[in-house]
Every structure is written in structure tokens, then in C-alpha cells.
Amino acid sequence: MKGGPSRHFTWEEVGLPAPTTPEAAHYASALFRNAREMAQRLEVVRAAADSPIRVGSWYRSPAVNALIDDAATRSTHLEAKGVDFEIVRGPYAAPAATQELVEALIRAGAIPDGGLGRYDRHTHLDSGPAGRRWFGKSS
């Protein structure tokens, strides 16, 4: 599958099938728009960390989301607005350091504020309402 929501991320990573017809694109346009917007934030994080980013989970269908223990029933993943990721290497790879980096990028205005969840093995970032922070356990 070619292409993606931004230069370094693929539609396969998002988990949304690439639209192959105008009808499909129209039907899913909000999801694709949300994924592109989140991809731009991830590009900023990627550049600041100077490291590839491994995407663990991005878009989830309602059926998939329902299978995940403790997944929020109104998860931002359902709208392709939330992404779980890891910085692959370098000084920001540990989730605590990733969180500090993302907070610094938000304070600097490099990315908009949204949701930021720190887990023991990954970081959740979303473009939902600003100021939400939490700690969780990776499943």
C-alpha cells in the first residue's frame, strides 16, 4: 500500500485502508483528516527526537477497541486522533523522556496541546481536548 498521512508514516501504520475511490475517501474523510493531523504532530516529535518512531496502535475500529482491556469506550483511537508509539532510539526513547520531550514541544508551541498518556512501554498522544495527562500500564 503506497502513501501515508505524512512523509514518514504509512496508512498501514494508521490502520486505515488507503482510500481507493472518491466515495471511500469521502466516507472516511474525517478519519483521514484526523490521521493526517496527528501524523504532523508525530513528524515534529520524530524530528525533535532525531529517531524513527514505532507505531503500536493508531486507528481502531469499534470492534477492535472493544477487545482491548481498559480501552476507553470513547477512545480517541476510534477517530484516528490517538496514537500509541515508541521513540526507537536515542535519549528520548524511554517513555518518561518521551513525555518530557512532548511536553517541551507543547510548551514551545511546536505541537498543539492534547492528550498525553505515559505508559510503562509506550506513549499515547492524541489531538483531543487540551491538558489531559495520565499514567497507565501497557497491555
Ligand SMILES: [Zn+2]
Ligand atoms: Zn492510546
